[in-house]
Amino acid sequence: MSAGSPMSPLERASTAVEIEYGSDDEFGSEKPQGARSGLMDGLTSAVGQQVAANMFEAGKQSAESVYSSYARIDLLRPYFDVEPADIRYRLLKSLWPQFSSVPQIIPADLYGPIMLAFTLSAILLLGMKAHGHVAAREGTLIGTAFAVAFGFWATLSTILYTLGFIFNTNVTAFELVALTGYSMFSYCIVLLISHLHLAEYDFYMAWLVIGSLAALRLGFALRSRTPDGKQGIMVGVIAATVHWTYLLYLKLSYVTLYNAIV
Secondary structure (H helix, E strand, C coil), rough: CCCCCCCCCCHHHHHHHHHHHHCCCHHHHHHHHHHHHHHHHHHHHHHHHHHHHHHHHHHHHHHHHHHHHHHHHHHHHHCCCCCCCHHHHHHHHCCCCCCCCCCCCCCCCCCCHHHHHHHHHHHHHHHHHCCCEEEEEEECHHHHHHHHHHHHHHHHHHHHHHHHHCCCCCHHHHHHHHHHHHHHHHHHHHHHHHHCCCHHHHHHHHHHHHHHHHHHHHHHHHCCCCCHHHHHHHHHHHHHHHHHHHHHHHHHCCCHHHHHHC
């Protein structure tokens, strides 16, 4: 190439590289390797920072989730903060039907209903142990007892809440769950009678008296919360009928009199 001829773009790039890193004879490959090492160090540092940021974000989200769960538990605290005197009063009131044209007050607590569900489970377990063929047919006795007691409570609450939504019954979900939960007090009393050494008609007398009182209490409470009179009667009749007949089903399906098997 002549001295005055212009350099091509490729030659200018080659010259720039030689100026930047020096010739191969003078520096060898040490400089390019150092540059690559610096690049790798930078990438490693960036990846480490990103991993640390992700871990911090995950920890922050986990802490927020735990805090939110405790906040939700605090929302349920008022439904379990009840006095024993209030529990006794509500148990007795569940057997005292009140026909009223004004909406009745329904205390919304969950402590009493949950204890009644556990008590009903224990009574059913006692009844199922009286005849061993239930265990072979339906699996574990404890699981069956819990499923029947809590399943009835949840199913009846769902059915009545659906009816209330259809017929515009002014009742909240917690009020309805508490109302159906306290209605299981009659189940505990009547089914306990079936374990005594009494004649079988004693159970049916208790079913007709105590079971009817609890069913009427449930029906009247829902009727008073329904603005339309005819719709309120329909809701009350359905609620009372389901509650009353299911008690007979529990007796015939899961409980046997001791004097019938001795």
